[in-house]
Amino acid sequence: MDEPALTGGICVGCGICCDGTLFRTAALLDSDDTAPLESARVTLVTRPSGERAISLPCTAFRDQCCSIYDVRPHICRAYKCQLLQGYEAGDVSYEDASGLISATLALRDRVKPVLVRLLAVDERAALEELFRLLLARFEMGSPFARPLPRKVDLGGHPDDVLDVLPMTEPASRLALLAGGATVGELATRQADLLRRYHFATDAEHGGDRDGTLAERASVSHHLGDFEMARSLGVELVDLRTDTLGPEHVDTLDARECVAVWTGQAGNPMRARELHADLLADRSRILGETHDSTLGSRHELVDWTGLCGDPEEALRLGLELLTDLVRAGRDDHSGTLALRHSVAYWTGVSKEASVTLRLYVELLTDRQRLLAEDHSDTLATRSAVAYWTGAVGDPQAACDLASELLLDLVRTSGANDPVTVAVGRAAAFWSRQCDPPEP
Ligand code: SF4
Ligand code: SF4
Secondary structure, eight states: OOSOTTSSGGGTTOOTTTTTSSOSEEEOOTTSOOHHHHHTTOOEEEOTTSOEEEESSOTTEETTEETTGGGOOHHHHHOOOHHHHHHHTTSSOHHHHHHHHHHHHHHHHHHHHHHHHHHTOOTTSOHHHHHHHHHHHHTTSOSSOTTSOOEEEOSSSTTOEEETTTTOHHHHHHHHHTTOSOHHHHHHHHHHHHHHHHHOOTTTTTTOHHHHHHHHHHHHHHHTOHHHHHHHHHHHHHHHHHHTOTTSHHHHHHHHHHHHHHHHTTOHHHHHHHHHHHHHHHHHHHOTTSHHHHHHHHHHHHHHHHTTOHHHHHHHHHHHHHHHHHTTOTTOHHHHHHHHHHHHHHHHHSOHHHHHHHHHHHHHHHHHHSOTTOHHHHHHHHHHHHHHHHTTOHHHHHHHHHHHHHHHHHHHOTTSHHHHHHHHHHHHHHHHHSOOOO
């Protein structure tokens, strides 16, 4: 190897592959001399497969570099992360690589203690493992479903928010280290959205302030800036109230967006209140059986659960489901979406086998009514994979997630955030079948 890790270049000051951030162990070969490791008080362990390995964090990693560099094992000589490979190939500059490493170390030091607390796991867990666990937990429902929590508060600092789907900047840094989408690809996606935001001006919309606000709010939402989306949405509601009247359907629709973004911005209690107010107004103005009124009832189901009351969410969901079936709307897309929510809240409040049965039944109906590649069908397959693992069959869960992954790569591309998330879910279940360390 030409420029080994931890001797110079970008590796000095990094050490993420040695300090337990990425991996929990590093495998040794029979030909590795363990004497230098033992004299450096490196802890050696035996993997379940019988391989000898260094337990990470490695005690030979001192002062930000390897203290036994000349006699380090083969694996340490051979390993190169994607960033190092890009740097050595000349695709990434020294400044960009160093900046990314510094930002990643700072991000790790902020998020890791909170992730450990949030997931209640061993603090020796590697960051990639924690991140995959987090994604797997959110896979319980659907990566596509509207009402699932999109943000995890990691401790109060505004930057300490990991936006799981779509991946935003903090997650993209972790994804780079974990082998997901490149920062460049994610940056291009964000730049396109920002360009759309800045082109959304009153002049561009022919002086139409309503169009400008609606476009900017929508783009802010896609960028993951839910607070900005909410604030622009409030402006839009005020404008429509003045120009169209408070009971116009477009005013009511804008109120629904504000309610959703309020929740996504971190205030689910207020979101539930706003949805309840809107439901009352839609029932009065549009009638109990109008699609929008039924949509508000569904929103109330989910935000009730997100406020920490899954039993009440399930009760409301089953009540609405009964009404929809009684109205002969069994195959309506809104009814299928509600069944997804009912299955989700069942999963939070009841045993896994019931939840798996609900998702399997839903998948059968979605495959009957929708295309195989429809995002709702794929989302339900993801949930079936998760709950198959949750009932104790990680091998089948891994197989289902892997099959889904192939379809997502074909339909959405390898670097789509949902594809990356399902890939991690497959890896997660694979590890449950075969626990050896990385
Ligand atoms: S994670 Fe990559 S850049 Fe950092 S020390 Fe390891 S090989 Fe070098
Ligand atoms: S021996 Fe050196 S290169 Fe290998 S894990 Fe330990 S500190 Fe890192």
